[in-house]
Amino acid sequence: MNLKLTAITSIFAIAATSIVNPGLAQETTKYKAGEFTITLGSDDSYQGCDSRNRCIKLQGSQSVRDDGYRGKLWFNGEYTYAVSWRENQEGNMRLNILKGDRRIFSSELVPIVDLKWITWCDVKGIQTGQLAVRFSPGGKSKAGLNNGNTVRVIREQGNWAYVEVEQGPNARVKGLQGWVNSSYLRCTQEPID
Numbered sequence: 001m002n003l004k005l006t007a008i009t010s011i012f013a014i015a016a017t018s019i020v021n022p023g024l025a026q027e028t029t030k031y032k033a034g035e036f037t038i039t040l041g042s043d044d045s046y047q048g049c050d051s052r053n054r055c056i057k058l059q060g061s062q063s064v065r066d067d068g069y070r071g072k073l074w075f076n077g078e079y080t081y082a083v084s085w086r087e088n089q090e091g092n093m094r095l096n097i098l099k100g101d102r103r104i105f106s107s108e109l110v111p112i113v114d115l116k117w118i119t120w121c122d123v124k125g126i127q128t129g130q131l132a133v134r135f136s137p138g139g140k141s142k143a144g145l146n147n148g149n150t151v152r153v154i155r156e157q158g159n160w161a162y163v164e165v166e167q168g169p170n171a172r173v174k175g176l177q178g179w180v181n182s183s184y185l186r187c188t189q190e191p192i193d
């Protein structure tokens with residue numbers, strides 16, 4: 001084994017934690033490593049971008065295996081980019097960047113998950129009457145909502161929200177969709193799977 005590969009495998013033994021669930025690793029291709037965003041492509045590519053969006057992309061890796069650790073190496077002149085993990089264990093992978101035989105960067109790779117959000121709103125602030133559910137923004141009314149109705153926002157357009165009524169004191173409108181004036185909505189967001 002050459003000196004560079006020996007240095008890299010010793011870094012595996014010192015710095016590598018363990019791999020993300022292998023099924024997840026195949027689905028999740030973007031990671032955070034310190035200030036860097038790392039993309040590991042299914043085509044065996046490596047891309048690393050800094051906080052100013054300056055990127056390097058490398059193709060074709062070399063696989064290594066040593067003393068219970070596995071990894072992939074990408075070479076760019078005197079620089080080596082090494083992603084490593086401990087076999088048969090859960091946890092995160094590590095990124096090590098070497099210049100020659102000297103490690104210049106080491107960080108855990110944390111998967112970036114693109115969360116989807118759902119917006120729930122309560123109807124509030126109606127002093128008299130009801131909040132009109134309309135066919136179009138500012139259009140004809142098809143129903144009314146009371147304070148306390150809960151709606152799910154589907155999309156927004158200016159001061160209008162297209163909603164689906166979920167629950168509340170006016171149960172007859174449950175499931176109804178239409179446009180409402182968003183000034184009367186108090187909303188929260190939550191992530192969904």
